[in-house]
Amino acid sequence: MISSSSQPDDEAPLNDLGEWEEDLLQRYPEPSAKVKKQDEFRDYRAEARASVKEFYRLNHSRQTLDFVRKKKEDFLSLDRRRMGIWEAMEFLNTLVDDSDPDTDLPQIEHLVQTAEAIRHDDHPRWFIVAGLIHDLGKILCLFGEPQWAVVGDTFPVGCAFSEKIVFPEFFADNPDSKIPEYQSPSGIYEEHGGLDNVHISWGHDEYLYHVVREYLPDEALAMIRYHSFYAEHRENAYSHLLNERDQEMFTWVRAFNPYDLYTKSDIRPDLPALEPYYRELIAEFFPDTLRW
Numbered sequence: 001m002i003s004s005s006s007q008p009d010d011e012a013p014l015n016d017l018g019e020w021e022e023d024l025l026q027r028y029p030e031p032s033a034k035v036k037k038q039d040e041f042r043d044y045r046a047e048a049r050a051s052v053k054e055f056y057r058l059n060h061s062r063q064t065l066d067f068v069r070k071k072k073e074d075f076l077s078l079d080r081r082r083m084g085i086w087e088a089m090e091f092l093n094t095l096v097d098d099s100d101p102d103t104d105l106p107q108i109e110h111l112v113q114t115a116e117a118i119r120h121d122d123h124p125r126w127f128i129v130a131g132l133i134h135d136l137g138k139i140l141c142l143f144g145e146p147q148w149a150v151v152g153d154t155f156p157v158g159c160a161f162s163e164k165i166v167f168p169e170f171f172a173d174n175p176d177s178k179i180p181e182y183q184s185p186s187g188i189y190e191e192h193g194g195l196d197n198v199h200i201s202w203g204h205d206e207y208l209y210h211v212v213r214e215y216l217p218d219e220a221l222a223m224i225r226y227h228s229f230y231a232e233h234r235e236n237a238y239s240h241l242l243n244e245r246d247q248e249m250f251t252w253v254r255a256f257n258p259y260d261l262y263t264k265s266d267i268r269p270d271l272p273a274l275e276p277y278y279r280e281l282i283a284e285f286f287p288d289t290l291r292w
Ligand SMILES: [Fe+2]
Pocket: 134, 135, 204, 227, 228
């Protein structure tokens, strides 16, 4: 078993990857639990844990356009492993979080809970399968990648960092903040030129998108590729980079987000009972082995 904190402490401020997601829930509480928007923002800033802030400091100061290009070069040849989707789910589960094992569900359970909630609402099978696999890119951690290059809100690089991104002040230490070409809202990109042409900060979303891109409809791929892009799907801070097709796809990204954020339950899914259904679903979309 590999622990997510096997990295030096200064590279791994979070107790576990789930701490980022718990923090997202503070920032974007379920609508029923919502307080006044102003208060919510103030409280969030005051209450964010030191570990989460440190995580964002690392993420925002180190995710540069150069860094993203290098990671793509390194990982997108997809020559690290060959394995099927279910095998990848089991592999991801070997990533053990150090927090209380009674309260923290293994990764596979978050995936199945997300998929089950989507299935319960009678969505199409490609939507269910997107829920089932959406976090598999977190296996980057098992390849030795630091937390700040696996999880966290994603955002475009090569253009101005939006004030709507959580803790925007940490971008002052990002070397890209000193590059004049990158300081306009569209930076090196064309206005409404489409997100396919835009480099987004590197992490589990982008990586998984490339692993599965041949096998799923565009709507499912958008959910996978942009599910951590809160600055757009929640804050609409980068709409000037989206083309019409992206706008259409983001209605699906927004439809997906509540299933990701609000389906964590302490009632553990009955995995042995559900496994046959999900193996069949996986077989409908994917070959027996994929390149990772
Ligand atoms: Fe995720």
